[in-house]
Amino acid sequence: MTNKYSESLDSKFKETTNLGLEVVKEASEDRLMKLSVGPQHPGSGHFRFTIKVDGDYIVYCDPDPGYVHRGEEKMCEYRNYIQNIPHLERPVIHDSTNITYSYSLAVEELLGIEVPRRGQFIRAIASELNRQVYTLYWLAIYGIFLGHSTMFMWPTGDRELFIDLLAALTGARVTHAFNIPGGVRNDIPEGFKEKCLEYIKYFEKRLKEYEDIFYNNPLFRQRTENVGILPKQDAIDLGVTGSVLRASGIPHDVRKVEPYDVYNEIDFKVQYMKTCDSFARAYVPFLDMRESCNITRQLLEKMPESGEVRVKLQSNPKGRIGEAYKRVESGRGALSYYIVSDGSSKPYRVKISVGSFRNILALPHLLVGSRLGDMPSIYWALNYWPVEADR
Amino acid sequence: MACGGGQVKMTTAPKDFRFGSFVGSIVWLLFWIIVIVSLVGLPLIFIILFYIPLPYSNGEVITPYLFLSMIVDPTRTIPIIKFLIHTDFFRAAVFPGFMYAALIAAATIFVERKFLAKMQLRIGPLYAGKIEGIFQLMADGLKLMSKEIIAPSGADKPIFWTTPILFVATAAALTALIPVAPGWVVSDLDVGLLAIFAILGFFPLIALLFSWSCNSKYPFIGGLRALHQMIAFEIPFILSALSIVLLSASLNLTDIVEAQYAFWFFAIAPISAFVFYISSLAELERVPFDLPEAESEIVAGWLTETSGMIYGLIQLGTYLKLYVLAALFVILFMGGWMGPQIFPQELIPAFTGEKIYNATVVNGIFWFTIKTFGMIMLILLPRGINPRIRIDILLHTGWYKLIVLSFINMFIVLAMIYGGVITPGGLQ
Numbered sequence: 064m065t066n067k068y069s070e071s072l073d074s075k076f077k078e079t080t081n082l083g084l085e086v087v088k089e090a091s092e093d094r095l096m097k098l099s100v101g102p103q104h105p106g107s108g109h110f111r112f113t114i115k116v117d118g119d120y121i122v123y124c125d126p127d128p129g130y131v132h133r134g135e136e137k138m139c140e141y142r143n144y145i146q147n148i149p150h151l152e153r154p155v156i157h158d159s160t161n162i163t164y165s166y167s168l169a170v171e172e173l174l175g176i177e178v179p180r181r182g183q184f185i186r187a188i189a190s191e192l193n194r195q196v197y198t199l200y201w202l203a204i205y206g207i208f209l210g211h212s213t214m215f216m217w218p219t220g221d222r223e224l225f226i227d228l229l230a231a232l233t234g235a236r237v238t239h240a241f242n243i244p245g246g247v248r249n250d251i252p253e254g255f256k257e258k259c260l261e262y263i264k265y266f267e268k269r270l271k272e273y274e275d276i277f278y279n280n281p282l283f284r285q286r287t288e289n290v291g292i293l294p295k296q297d298a299i300d301l302g303v304t305g306s307v308l309r310a311s312g313i314p315h316d317v318r319k320v321e322p323y324d325v326y327n328e329i330d331f332k333v334q335y336m337k338t339c340d341s342f343a344r345a346y347v348p349f350l351d352m353r354e355s356c357n358i359t360r361q362l363l364e365k366m367p368e369s370g371e372v373r374v375k376l377q378s379n380p381k382g383r384i385g386e387a388y389k390r391v392e393s394g395r396g397a398l399s400y401y402i403v404s405d406g407s408s409k410p411y412r413v414k415i416s417v418g419s420f421r422n423i424l425a426l427p428h429l430l431v432g433s434r435l436g437d438m439p440s441i442y443w444a445l446n447y448w449p450v451e452a453d454r
Numbered sequence: 455m456a457c458g459g460g461q462v463k464m465t466t467a468p469k470d471f472r473f474g475s476f477v478g479s480i481v482w483l484l485f486w487i488i489v490i491v492s493l494v495g496l497p498l499i500f501i502i503l504f505y506i507p508l509p510y511s512n513g514e515v516i517t518p519y520l521f522l523s524m525i526v527d528p529t530r531t532i533p534i535i536k537f538l539i540h541t542d543f544f545r546a547a548v549f550p551g552f553m554y555a556a557l558i559a560a561a562t563i564f565v566e567r568k569f570l571a572k573m574q575l576r577i578g579p580l581y582a583g584k585i586e587g588i589f590q591l592m593a594d595g596l597k598l599m600s601k602e603i604i605a606p607s608g609a610d611k612p613i614f615w616t617t618p619i620l621f622v623a624t625a626a627a628l629t630a631l632i633p634v635a636p637g638w639v640v641s642d643l644d645v646g647l648l649a650i651f652a653i654l655g656f657f658p659l660i661a662l663l664f665s666w667s668c669n670s671k672y673p674f675i676g677g678l679r680a681l682h683q684m685i686a687f688e689i690p691f692i693l694s695a696l697s698i699v700l701l702s703a704s705l706n707l708t709d710i711v712e713a714q715y716a717f718w719f720f721a722i723a724p725i726s727a728f729v730f731y732i733s734s735l736a737e738l739e740r741v742p743f744d745l746p747e748a749e750s751e752i753v754a755g756w757l758t759e760t761s762g763m764i765y766g767l768i769q770l771g772t773y774l775k776l777y778v779l780a781a782l783f784v785i786l787f788m789g790g791w792m793g794p795q796i797f798p799q800e801l802i803p804a805f806t807g808e809k810i811y812n813a814t815v816v817n818g819i820f821w822f823t824i825k826t827f828g829m830i831m832l833i834l835l836p837r838g839i840n841p842r843i844r845i846d847i848l849l850h851t852g853w854y855k856l857i858v859l860s861f862i863n864m865f866i867v868l869a870m871i872y873g874g875v876i877t878p879g880g881l882q
Binding site: 096098104105106119206207208209210211212213214216217220276277280282283285286434435436437438439 | 570573574575576671672675741742744745748749750751752753837838839840841842843844845846847
């Protein structure tokens with residue numbers, strides 16, 4: 064009855080009478096086939112996990128990240144606070160504003176400067192737009208993972224709207240290097256507000272179509288509902304974050320829990336679902352996109368008409384001796400930086416804590432006992448970006 | 455010719471190109487062709503003409519010289535063409551056999567790509583062939599032919615090499631059973647419908663053989679999935695066609711079409727038509743039943759180790775199968791070639807002085823092709839709107855729901871026949 068595979072199951076799983084878990088409990092080594100999913104697999108990304116299957120059921124899963132490790136944290140120690148910006152956004156170029164957001168916040172605390180109010184608003188706008196870019200990209204891949212090619216093409220096309228806006232705002236399509244300690248690099252261009260409002264209006268129309276063709280599709284619901292259940296307590300124990308945590312019924316959003324910059328002035332709801340399954344994990348980012356449109360609209364309205372967008376720093380600024388910890392809500396959950404300064408112009412130590420790495424810890428718990436066909440829907444619903452996890 | 459600035463002359467000619475040597479090489483080539491044809495080719499033709507009895511047509515012996523005389527008088531071609539199109543070889547190879555099916559398959563691939571592109575707000579193939587990329591398929595075919603075929607090191611080589619050919623041959627064998635117009639069918643079997651299901655039964659075997667011979671894990675899983683799927687949908691597939699057999703009292707496909715002279719069987723057996731449609735989607739491994747090729751789970755399923763023309767052949771076979779199943783749906787439920795007569799009965803061109811076509815046949819071909827293409831579009835449609843489904847849902851659908859549905863329609867048909875509303879073969 065017990066074997067080495069059943070030990071990997073949580074205690075509460077052992078009581079359930081799921082056929083998949085029965086298979087796991089009775090798995091014997093001579094019936095298993097070991098499959099390597101990735102890094103040369105269309106369903107993995109820059110990532111590998113080995114699974115063992117007994118028939119159609121997965122009895123063992125071993126995530127193996129680290130194929131795109133770049134040593135970002137060590138690289139930070141050899142560059143000064145400003146030089147760090149462009150390379151820090153490389154781990155997740157689709158969400159490059161958010162990954163530099165919390166870095167900038169932490170460095171500002173070390174340097175003891177405050178960002179002008181207009182700068183704070185522009186930062187938040189860029190952050191929301193970039194969240195949309197990332198989530199659309201994620202949704203496109205989720206669509207193609209489930210064999211829905213239209214859902215791959217539509218978000219990839221609509222992503223261009225926000226890329227256009229960000230290109231007008233920052234001058235670069237994907238890697239913006241827009242947030243810098245002390246504010247943002249440049250002011251918003253003329254006519255940006257009208258363009259942005261127009262695009263968001265169109266995008267909200269498109270979101271309805273997404274819902275019709277993808278989320279309300281009975282075949283999609285059949286595939287994702289009651290699949291890969293991550294109960295509330297397990298989600299807390301495993302330390303998942305972002306949309307995965309919210310899909311397990313915990314309304315936790317860093318923008319709401321510890322508001323940074325101007326988010327305490329914005330009226331928005333934290334989107335969460337209580338079904339804890341793969342469908343909830345796929346649907347919460349979609350709800351977030353809708354909420355993000357709302358937030359952007361409010362930010363554009365409340366933004367001061369004129370003013371400074373950044374503090375003028377001295378060249379090669381030196382931080383005070385001490386440490387700073389700041390976190391923001393990125394597309395994948397809480398993204399935090401812990402920076403230790405020894406008083407020189409370079410950080411002594413930079414630690415990046417990313418949502419992707421915390422979410423992937425839940426993968427073995429969800430995959431064991433599920434079907435091989437559920438692998439893509441469970442894996443990609445974890446909102447995992449392999450490059451970011453490896454840093 | 456500097457890198458920066460100035461115009462860069464684009465040329466495909468080699469560097470040491472000289473026009474004189476180019477002309478010279480062509481002259482040499484012509485010289486050798488003339489020498490070889492006159493010394494080897496002509497004697498060979500005469501030897502063949504001497505030994506082989508040539509067929510007669512319209513009171514003339516068909517010789518190469520006859521074809522030469524046609525250049526002078528084009529009307530002489532008409533009896534030859536009439537003779538040729540009534541040979542069995544023409545029927546099997548050109549129409550309504552392989553070439554017609556392959557043309558429809560080629561058109562299907564192009565239409566699929568453009569149709570899907572329009573649905574997904576993109577453009578689709580654009581460059582090959584100037585007009586909306588109509589030669590994209592040829593470009594793809596050339597690419598596939600020029601690619602190296604890689605057989606995995608542990609593969610069972612004889613089976614690995616023969617199964618793709620077997621796949622196309624089996625799919626092409628199906629086209630021989632499809633009646634396209636009255637009298638236009640390669641082999642008019644009395645058990646035509648049964649023969650089609652018998653040949654369709656080979657496909658899971660071929661998929662399994664190929665996937666097993668690859669000696670690779672993902673193809674193996676894909677092959678098993680193909681086997682499960684095709685067997686699960688075989689039974690509702692046959693059962694849904696059975697209510698048509700009850701209605702028409704025949705297994706002969708031509709008879710089934712002719713039994714629909716008054717109304718389409720779709721009117722009496724819509725549930726069967728639905729089951730047939732869903733089962734043919736599963737049989738064809740199309741979305742949402744493309745589990746054997748599910749790329750995010752098992753790379754490319756049982757096609758993972760295919761490369762070059764092996765992949766090309768399997769794709770050709772798949773599209774031939776798509777044509778056959780769409781045509782079968784048209785024959786069983788949509789009245790085959792039946793349709794209003796739109797071609798004029800009497801069309802006599804001045805230079806022949808006689809009828810050049812049979813209006814009923816041409817009309818039949820026209821309606822059959824239109825209906826089949828419409829059906830193909832309907833089979834392509836789910837690819838744009840549906841995700842893939844899971845194997846347990848698929849098996850549940852096949853074994854429980856579809857079988858029950860097809861039985862329901864069969865009982866309706868039986869009740870109508872016993873109630874005297876209709877008789878086998880049409881309305882009472």
